[in-house]
Amino acid sequence: MIAPSQFMSLAVTLDPVYPRNNNNGTRNPSSLGSSLNRYVSLSQNNIGFNCNTQSTLIIKDVISSMQSPNTENTVSEVLLKKRKHLEKIKAERAAASLLKKQKKGKTQKKINFKRAEQFVREYRTLENENKRLDRLAKSNKKLDVPEEPTLAFVIRVRGHGKLPDKIKKIFKLLKLNNLYNGRFIKLNKATVTMLNMIQPYVVYGTPNIKSVRELIYKRGYTKVKNEKVPLTDNTLIEKELGKYNIICMEDIVHEIFTLGPNFKFVNNFLYAFKLVNPNNSILGKKGTPFISYKETGNRGEEINELIQKMN
Numbered sequence: 001m002i003a004p005s006q007f008m009s010l011a012v013t014l015d016p017v018y019p020r021n022n023n024n025g026t027r028n029p030s031s032l033g034s035s036l037n038r039y040v041s042l043s044q045n046n047i048g049f050n051c052n053t054q055s056t057l058i059i060k061d062v063i064s065s066m067q068s069p070n071t072e073n074t075v076s077e078v079l080l081k082k083r084k085h086l087e088k089i090k091a092e093r094a095a096a097s098l099l100k101k102q103k104k105g106k107t108q109k110k111i112n113f114k115r116a117e118q119f120v121r122e123y124r125t126l127e128n129e130n131k132r133l134d135r136l137a138k139s140n141k142k143l144d145v146p147e148e149p150t151l152a153f154v155i156r157v158r159g160h161g162k163l164p165d166k167i168k169k170i171f172k173l174l175k176l177n178n179l180y181n182g183r184f185i186k187l188n189k190a191t192v193t194m195l196n197m198i199q200p201y202v203v204y205g206t207p208n209i210k211s212v213r214e215l216i217y218k219r220g221y222t223k224v225k226n227e228k229v230p231l232t233d234n235t236l237i238e239k240e241l242g243k244y245n246i247i248c249m250e251d252i253v254h255e256i257f258t259l260g261p262n263f264k265f266v267n268n269f270l271y272a273f274k275l276v277n278p279n280n281s282i283l284g285k286k287g288t289p290f291i292s293y294k295e296t297g298n299r300g301e302e303i304n305e306l307i308q309k310m311n
Contacts, residue, residue: 125161125162126162126163126164129163129164129167130164132200133164133166133167133197136196136197143189143192143193143196144192144298145187145188145189145192146187146188146192149186149187149188149259150186150187150206150259151184151185151186151187151206151207151212151256151257151259152184152185152186152187152191152204152205152206152207153182153183153184153185153204153205153206153207153211153212153215153303153307154174154176154182154183154185154195154202154203154204155180155181155182155202155203155204155275155303155306155307155310156171156176156178156179156180156181156182156201156202157179157180157201157202157203157296158179158200158201158202158296159171159179159198159200159201166197167197167198167201170194170197170198171198171201173194174194175272176202176272177272178272178274180274180275180276180277180310181272181273181274181275182215182272182273182274182275182307182310183267183272183273184207184212184256184267184270185204185267186259186263195298199296199297200296201296202296202297203295203296203297203299203303203306204297204298204299204303205298205299205300205301205302205303205304205306206300206301206303207303207304207307208301208304209253209257210304211303211304211307211308211311212253212256212257213253214307214308214311215273215307215311216231216249216252216253216256216270217231217249218311219273219274219275219311220249220252220270220271220273221270221271222236222240222269222270222271223271224236228271231249231252231270234247234248234249237249237251237252240269241262241265241266241269244262244265244266246262246266252266252269252270275307275310275311276310276311277310278306278309278310
């Protein structure tokens with residue numbers, strides 16, 4: 001590379017042999033090459049010029065760069081493009097790595113540490129529940145079974161810790177797997193017996209037509225290809241329940257409320273209703289349930305008021 005100071009010296013040196021334009025006094029760039037060659041031949045013959053080796057070498061470098069292609073600039077361009085490409089790849093890899101870490105952080109389960117007192121408390125609760133179930137089994141108390149099958153709506157309001165196996169099995173049969181899940185059931189001797197066993201964990205009663213309709217329209221879901229789908233399309237209902245002459249939402253409401261002949265199929269078609277805490281707060285593991293043990297069990301028609309709060 002030739003320094004700018006060397007170019008200035010070269011311009012002064014070439015002044016006698018680098019012709020100017022007669023009109024405006026500017027030099028023609030196309031004549032620079034011939035002027036340089038002329039200067040070199042004159043200087044080598046020592047004709048009218050003060051020749052030195054450094055100036056001659058500079059001029060030869062300029063002539064060589066003018067006659068040969070500018071490979072240095074081409075190489076610089078290639079390197080620049082390559083550098084930009086590598087920087088782009090590095091940025092993409094860094095972004096992908098960050099996204100992977102974020103996903104891993106979200107999916108990673110939080111480790112909950114329990115104190116010894118909590119284990120003791122859970123064990124005592126479990127032991128007391130088993131004793132309660134044993135007393136129920138030995139009890140000769142007559143259950144309040146309705147003469148005719150009656151519609152009831154059951155809401156699970158307690159029991160998200162350790163539970164006896166019998167209680168877990170009943171919750172599974174009634175499809176009340178989570179807290180604040182609700183289901184329609186037909187009250188008979190079998191279901192009343194199960195409700196009696198899980199009474200400390202549930203609230204149930206007789207829903208009216210308004211509660212049934214609002215629950216189905218607002219929180220009605222079903223299962224299609226292993227996916228939870230809201231009941232917003234009568235075409236879906238007709239496709240799944242058309243063989244039972246049920247083709248729309250109102251048919252479902254009627255079949256549930258009247259305990260029709262296809263109640264079992266329609267009720268199994270519906271997901272458990274996922275209700276909300278009436279206190280408008282999400283209770284954690286240390287949260288206090290909004291209903292005490294004294295308030296659980298059969299509420300009769302008062303269940304409609306609770307449904308309005310939780311729907």
